[in-house]
Amino acid sequence: MIEVCAVDDVPLGEGRAATVAQRRIAIFHADSGWYALEDGCPHLGGPLSDGILADHCVVCPLHDRRFDLASGEALTDGEGVTAHRVEVRGDRVCVELAPARALASAA
Numbered sequence: 001m002i003e004v005c006a007v008d009d010v011p012l013g014e015g016r017a018a019t020v021a022q023r024r025i026a027i028f029h030a031d032s033g034w035y036a037l038e039d040g041c042p043h044l045g046g047p048l049s050d051g052i053l054a055d056h057c058v059v060c061p062l063h064d065r066r067f068d069l070a071s072g073e074a075l076t077d078g079e080g081v082t083a084h085r086v087e088v089r090g091d092r093v094c095v096e097l098a099p100a101r102a103l104a105s106a107a
């Protein structure tokens with residue numbers, strides 16, 4: 001687990017971007033807990049950390065695609081994003097990076 005930020009850095013109902021091991025991730029503090037996803041939307045790279053949290057998902061701020069906060073699965077069109085395991089240790093938020101999602105074949 002890698003320490004990413006303090007609990008107080010991410011208000012309830014919001015997300016924040018962080019760079020961990022040269023990967024851009026989005027940390028979310030939702031009503032249902034803490035989540036971490038790859039930050040770049042697979043559509044056109046919109047920053048999911050700036051997205052709106054709603055019903056266990058985040059809505060991309062650019063074109064409204066939705067992603068499940070826990071799994072990273074796409075709830076609308078297209079591919080999902082990688083989800084990372086999050087653990088709060090005291091007042092620190094820690095993340096275990098998952099392997100990067102393989103890119104879809106262009107075939």
Ligand code: FES
Nearest residue numbers: 041044046060063
């Ligand atoms: S960049 Fe996210 S939906 Fe288009």
